[in-house]
Amino acid sequence: MKAVETFNLTKHYSRGKVKALNDFSLQVETGQIFSLLGPNGAGKTTFIKLLVGLAHPTAGHATVFGKSIKNYKMHQHIGYLSENHRFPEFLTAAQVLYYYGKMSGVSSSDLKDRIPKLLKQVNLTDWTNVKIQKYSKGMMQRLGLANALIPDPDILFLDEPTDGIDPVGRREIRDLLKALREQGKTVFLNSHLLSEVERVSDEVAILKNGKLLQKGRVEDFISVKEQYQVKVISENNKINEISEKLSIPVSYQNEFYNIAVQDDAHLNKFIDSVRRESITIQAIIPRKISLEDFFIDVIEDKNGEVK
Numbered sequence: 481m482k483a484v485e486t487f488n489l490t491k492h493y494s495r496g497k498v499k500a501l502n503d504f505s506l507q508v509e510t511g512q513i514f515s516l517l518g519p520n521g522a523g524k525t526t527f528i529k530l531l532v533g534l535a536h537p538t539a540g541h542a543t544v545f546g547k548s549i550k551n552y553k554m555h556q557h558i559g560y561l562s563e564n565h566r567f568p569e570f571l572t573a574a575q576v577l578y579y580y581g582k583m584s585g586v587s588s589s590d591l592k593d594r595i596p597k598l599l600k601q602v603n604l605t606d607w608t609n610v611k612i613q614k615y616s617k618g619m620m621q622r623l624g625l626a627n628a629l630i631p632d633p634d635i636l637f638l639d640e641p642t643d644g645i646d647p648v649g650r651r652e653i654r655d656l657l658k659a660l661r662e663q664g665k666t667v668f669l670n671s672h673l674l675s676e677v678e679r680v681s682d683e684v685a686i687l688k689n690g691k692l693l694q695k696g697r698v699e700d701f702i703s704v705k706e707q708y709q710v711k712v713i714s715e716n717n718k719i720n721e722i723s724e725k726l727s728i729p730v731s732y733q734n735e736f737y738n739i740a741v742q743d744d745a746h747l748n749k750f751i752d753s754v755r756r757e758s759i760t761i762q763a764i765i766p767r768k769i770s771l772e773d774f775f776i777d778v779i780e781d782k783n784g785e786v787k
């Protein structure tokens with residue numbers, strides 16, 4: 481079963497003047513970390529709000545684990561961290577989790593058991609009984625994450641979860657999200673931090689002006705087909721000669737030759753020629769671009785639209 485499926489989901493605000501989401505159809509597999517990317521105002525938060533029932537679609541519909549988003553029972557499977565969330569500042573972390581947990585319908589005995597574990601998971605144990613007005617931004621985000629996990633959800637919708645968190649904290653959150661995936665949970669992320677997204681996501685979708693531009697596996701987007709980085713030891717310009725002979729475009733950058741071959745046979749011919757010259761090959765690595773480069777190309781429409 482798909483974790484999320486949307487069918488021409490559309491949301492207009494201000495009597496149709498703002499088209500936040502247009503005919504957005506998307507499928508998210510169960511057990512994945514899925515990230516929705518897009519520039520400011522693309523419609524990412526709107527999408528999550530529709531799925532968690534905080535806004536209603538203008539047209540189209542959606543399901544979460546096969547249940548319509550109109551069915552309030554589907555909320556039992558959902559954990560949600562909103563963008564710029566605010567908890568009452570006079571509460572402690574334990575109290576926030578207790579009251580919000582009660583509102584989500586979790587029993588007192590389950591909460592008693594779960595709250596210390598969740599606070600440990602997000603590294604807030606020492607702050608359990610401290611009022612949250614003393615918390616840093618990163619600590620508030622981690623508390624928000626613990627709060628999203630309180631109902632023991634099958635899917636988590638996290639709107640900018642690493643916003644304001646330092647690099648060590650971000651790594652902790654990445655590890656936590658991966659651990660949740662190991663447990664079979666689905667994680668749906670909105671994020672601007674593309675290096676984070678690249679490290680943690682199985683699939684991504686790119687949204688612009690409420691429209692889907694691309695969707696696919698991160699690995700496929702960042703791998704450059706038939707291009708390799710080659711590192712060799714002392715070769716006296718032989719690589720350039722070989723490349724010319726085999727019609728392989730080549731450039732040199734940061735101690736690596738970037739080569740573009742036609743196929744595996746072409747690559748092997750190159751390797752044979754290099755070895756025939758007794759040049760030592762230290763590494764041959766498939767060339768990758770960063771997700772950020774890919775994202776910018778898509779947003780600037782260099783890769784064209786998929787649909």
Ligand SMILES: Nc1ncnc2c1ncn2[C@@H]1O[C@H](COP(=O)(O)OP(=O)(O)OP(=O)(O)O)[C@@H](O)[C@H]1O
Pocket residue numbers: 493494498499500518519520521522523524525526527563
């Ligand atoms: N309640 C609302 N009333 C009117 N317009 C709204 C409302 N909420 C969002 N919008 C508009 O809808 C569009 C999409 O906004 P949304 O918050 O979903 O974008 P986003 O991709 O989450 O952006 P960001 O990266 O800045 O968080 C924007 O043009 C925004 O101004």
Ligand SMILES: [Mg+2]
Pocket residue numbers: 524525526563639670
């Ligand atoms: Mg947003």
